Amino acid sequence: MGEQKIMETTEAQIAVHWQEEGYFNPSSKFIGQANLTDPEIFERFSLDNFPDCFTEYAEMLTWYKYWDEVLDTSDAPCWKWFKGGEINASYNCIDRHLKENKNKTAIHFVPELEEERIEHITYQELYVRVNEFAALLRDFAGLKRGDRVTIHMPMSTELPITMLACARLGVIHSVVFGGFSASACADRIVDSNSRVLITMDAYYRSGKLLNHKINADEAVAIAAKAGQVVDKVLVWQRYPGKYSSETPMVDGRDCFVNDVVKNYYGTRIEPEKMLSEEPLFLMYTSGTTGKPKGAQHSTGGYLSYVTAMSKYIQDIHPTDVYWCMADIGWITGHSFIVYGPLALCASTVIYEGVPTYPDAGRSWRIAQELDVNIFHTAPTAIRALRKIGPDEPAKYKYHFKHMTTVGEPIEPEVWKWYQSEVGKGEAVIVDTWWQTETGGFLCSTVPAINPMKPGSAGPGVPGIHPIILDDNGDEITQPGIAGNICIRNPWPGIMQTVWGDRQRFVDTYYARYCKNPESKDWRDWPYVAGDAATRSGDGYYRILGRIDDVINVSGHRLGTKEIESAALMVKEVAEAAVVPVAHEIKGKEPDLYIALKPGVEPTDEIAKKISDAVCDQIGKIAKPRKVWLVPDMPKTRSGKIMRRVLGAISNKGDVGNVMTLANPEVVETIKKMVDR
Ligand code: PRX
Numbered sequence: 001m002g003e004q005k006i007m008e009t010t011e012a013q014i015a016v017h018w019q020e021e022g023y024f025n026p027s028s029k030f031i032g033q034a035n036l037t038d039p040e041i042f043e044r045f046s047l048d049n050f051p052d053c054f055t056e057y058a059e060m061l062t063w064y065k066y067w068d069e070v071l072d073t074s075d076a077p078c079w080k081w082f083k084g085g086e087i088n089a090s091y092n093c094i095d096r097h098l099k100e101n102k103n104k105t106a107i108h109f110v111p112e113l114e115e116e117r118i119e120h121i122t123y124q125e126l127y128v129r130v131n132e133f134a135a136l137l138r139d140f141a142g143l144k145r146g147d148r149v150t151i152h153m154p155m156s157t158e159l160p161i162t163m164l165a166c167a168r169l170g171v172i173h174s175v176v177f178g179g180f181s182a183s184a185c186a187d188r189i190v191d192s193n194s195r196v197l198i199t200m201d202a203y204y205r206s207g208k209l210l211n212h213k214i215n216a217d218e219a220v221a222i223a224a225k226a227g228q229v230v231d232k233v234l235v236w237q238r239y240p241g242k243y244s245s246e247t248p249m250v251d252g253r254d255c256f257v258n259d260v261v262k263n264y265y266g267t268r269i270e271p272e273k274m275l276s277e278e279p280l281f282l283m284y285t286s287g288t289t290g291k292p293k294g295a296q297h298s299t300g301g302y303l304s305y306v307t308a309m310s311k312y313i314q315d316i317h318p319t320d321v322y323w324c325m326a327d328i329g330w331i332t333g334h335s336f337i338v339y340g341p342l343a344l345c346a347s348t349v350i351y352e353g354v355p356t357y358p359d360a361g362r363s364w365r366i367a368q369e370l371d372v373n374i375f376h377t378a379p380t381a382i383r384a385l386r387k388i389g390p391d392e393p394a395k396y397k398y399h400f401k402h403m404t405t406v407g408e409p410i411e412p413e414v415w416k417w418y419q420s421e422v423g424k425g426e427a428v429i430v431d432t433w434w435q436t437e438t439g440g441f442l443c444s445t446v447p448a449i450n451p452m453k454p455g456s457a458g459p460g461v462p463g464i465h466p467i468i469l470d471d472n473g474d475e476i477t478q479p480g481i482a483g484n485i486c487i488r489n490p491w492p493g494i495m496q497t498v499w500g501d502r503q504r505f506v507d508t509y510y511a512r513y514c515k516n517p518e519s520k521d522w523r524d525w526p527y528v529a530g531d532a533a534t535r536s537g538d539g540y541y542r543i544l545g546r547i548d549d550v551i552n553v554s555g556h557r558l559g560t561k562e563i564e565s566a567a568l569m570v571k572e573v574a575e576a577a578v579v580p581v582a583h584e585i586k587g588k589e590p591d592l593y594i595a596l597k598p599g600v601e602p603t604d605e606i607a608k609k610i611s612d613a614v615c616d617q618i619g620k621i622a623k624p625r626k627v628w629l630v631p632d633m634p635k636t637r638s639g640k641i642m643r644r645v646l647g648a649i650s651n652k653g654d655v656g657n658v659m660t661l662a663n664p665e666v667v668e669t670i671k672k673m674v675d676r
Helices: 002-005 026-032 052-058 089-101 124-138 157-167 182-192 214-227 257-264 299-312 332-343 360-369 379-388 412-421 502-509 560-567 606-615 643-650 664-676
Strands: 069-072 080-083 105-110 120-121 148-153 172-177 196-200 202-205 209-210 231-234 254-256 279-285 293-298 323-324 347-351 374-377 402-406 428-432 468-471 483-487 528-537 541-546 550-552 557-558 573-583 587-596 627-630
Touching: 002 428, 052 299, 052 347, 069 202, 080 299, 089 157, 089 332, 089 606, 105 124, 105 360, 120 643, 124 157, 124 257, 148 157, 148 182, 148 214, 157 172, 157 279, 157 332, 172 182, 182 279, 182 332, 196 214, 202 347, 214 231, 231 257, 254 257, 279 332, 293 502, 293 627, 299 332, 323 332, 323 360, 332 347, 374 412, 379 412, 379 573, 402 412, 412 428, 468 528, 502 528, 541 560, 560 573, 560 587, 560 606, 573 643, 587 643, 606 627, 627 664, 643 664
Parallel strands: 105 347, 148 172, 148 196, 172 279, 196 231, 231 254, 323 347, 323 374, 374 402, 402 428, 587 627
Antiparallel strands: 069 080, 105 120, 202 209, 279 293, 468 483, 483 528, 528 541, 550 557, 573 587
């Protein structure tokens, strides 16, 4: 009985154990050049000024026609931003820069092989190539405004060219991460009813030229079984004019873009005047259950929001060289490699391969060669770079003014290495919390205004008003008590709906706290992010992870990140992942998986040291059932640790299909270790 009561502990009673860190301030040099230094921005974007405040973001763009209404709530919670406005994303990312900047580099493409030199594509060249490819899409592939097209391509110059050509025509693109399997690609083809698939023959990954075209054939076959016919497969070539895949081309269906595009040399395509609320793209995201959801993003609202975030939070100036290491196949790449930086006329870096190929210095050599001054990556990459080359950054002469971390909570230890080693103590850091669904940032410090605090994302960005609610829908105002973080107001970057499934959109993101489903008042529709978070006295939010990642030990809900962070304070530890194991009495117990730094011998002493560190930092309550010293963590191709797989191993469950992992073989090794 006692235990049952404990299991029912509400969010409001959750204690958070991760210590508060001190502040770091941006340098006066950074502040002196920053785009946004006026603290009154927060006043301008107060709820009193909602929704009109957001016109400040929309005015960063060039519109064919201004909007009739800033926010139309008549179909709540499917918001329409800048309704009636007319705009084209391709025009805003390319054409409008030509007059002043046609000769400036838009894209630096860095091939993975170091002997292949970096390519620099000017805005003029981007303009020409996007127009010619748009002509091909329209006249050869028969695509028109409102059609969907699936793009399964690696990191390449041709990927943004493809996206921007779609945007020029008003064709809705759905980019599938290049590392995803054929069957994941097929699911997305079917859901979006794409009859055209755009792919590339091959790309480099860890020094190997991978056959990518084969995925297209499989995806088309799987989609056909599910009733979706793909009648055209457009194949870009990694080496133009040469086919780098062994998979045969299918007559009548497949064609090489580099051949067909010759027919369109010199063609210019007038950009479609899109309504602001017409969709720009779909980005599929997986939840814990069910099939992937196609997050539908708008043209005017989305582009306004990512442009403003790029300018104010990323501090991008047209003179900057900006490198975001994410893959364009994720939302981070859409918003912060392609649309945001190009809308601001910056030079954006696209790197084909693995950040640590062929060695731990590669990323820093790229930064040095291109004189990158803004750098954007995720904790998982930061940990990997720290693991294999903690002293590498100091060997290279690059200087970042600004760095971003995104995608998961960053442990203060890792944050500090990022700050002192990668940023050389000079760069400002923003820890940006957001989601595929949100288009752009939700919480972050404004770099020249708010001090940084390791481990905390920061306050809501200008225009975002977060609130932490308990299970009953009451606001949690006490610092350090965790609950469900929600956003009180709509904003222009929010997805419009789940493609083809409005009900799922409402159920997933709004139903929980909406008291009146008929309401047309935005105040009745708090957006439920699905993350647990706390707010401290200074108004900074700390994201604890997905609600379902929280481990409940004897009624104490422990953020998995807090435990992992404690383990990472032991200097031999490179990576830590904690998973809940069912326990009769405590409900759940943490099982701790550890990868040690290279050269460190796994011993019982080290395991004990790690276990002690967790007890010291958090308390005995968090004592791991067992510390497993494993050779490597099972990881996705995008580098996220697969806690689900570790959880299955710990609980003697089914690990499921692990073949899509970056390192499937490690699963068996770990299983043997745990099962013994
Ligand atoms: O749990 C949060 C975590 O990543 C989730 C969103 O993942 P995705 O849709 O793939 O978008 C990734 C790019 C934004 C969130 O629900 N998350 C994201 N950023 C942070 C974070 N957790 C903590 N701190 C962050 N900065």
